[in-house]
Amino acid sequence: MNRLHAIAVATAMALGVAAVPGAAGCAGLGEESWIIPEEDEVALGQRFNQELLAQMPEFKGDPAVIQYVAQMGAAIAAVSDRPPNGVLQYRFTVVDSDEINAFAIPGGYVYVTKGLLKTARSGAEVASIVAHEIGHIAARHGVKQLETMMLAQGLGSLIGDEQIAELVSGAIQVGTGLTFSKDQEREADRLGVAYANAAGWNPWGMVDFFSFLLTLEPKEKGNDPLTGLGELFATHPDTAERVGSVQAQLGAMGIAREAAGLRWEAGTTLDQVKAAL
């Protein structure tokens, strides 16, 4: 963050003014105040990503697997409220873990586990989860949590590289910035349904995948360290409630399970990906 911007933030805060101009707003998400500008979010994300990759194994096997997730993710991000631009780019990583999980961090980084790809019954299920994660990034959920932490620590007036480093390592240690609130999860579900649909994937895949998770809870939560980072098994909102909310949204959008023109892609490509895992 440059000094002028920092002063503007400090002034706005002192005056109790919420509006801080951001680099760009999310068209479908309304005007928001951005304390951490996009450039800083991307720098934060890069640092977060490095820390995470030092702690968890990245899938380095068949490039077709990585390409499958990256192409699917790029197509969904392109139709989101926050498509990639000159500053923000999306990165998709397959984590070499059999745990069924997915998560997102600020700056456009999305992670899905090998376990998720293995257990999904259709491409639409994978796409719905990837779209949910993109929803978190589009709505800046992780960044907002960091902004709240900054304000709580009195860092709103000026934030330097060292303070960013402290925030990131603190956030990773306690898992904040990766664990979202109930309302943020609901919003990511809502955005995920819209984005998957816009990208041509059948968003009923989200219903199917959450319903599938319900059959696993809680016995297969496991003790993998990823459980702390991932969010699919977060206890709230309740998974059954999420299934109901998503079904209601699909009803309101008039999207039938058998809707023509929306892909399920059960078998074929996903089966090839599974065989390569």
Ligand SMILES: [Zn+2]
């Ligand atoms: Zn989420």
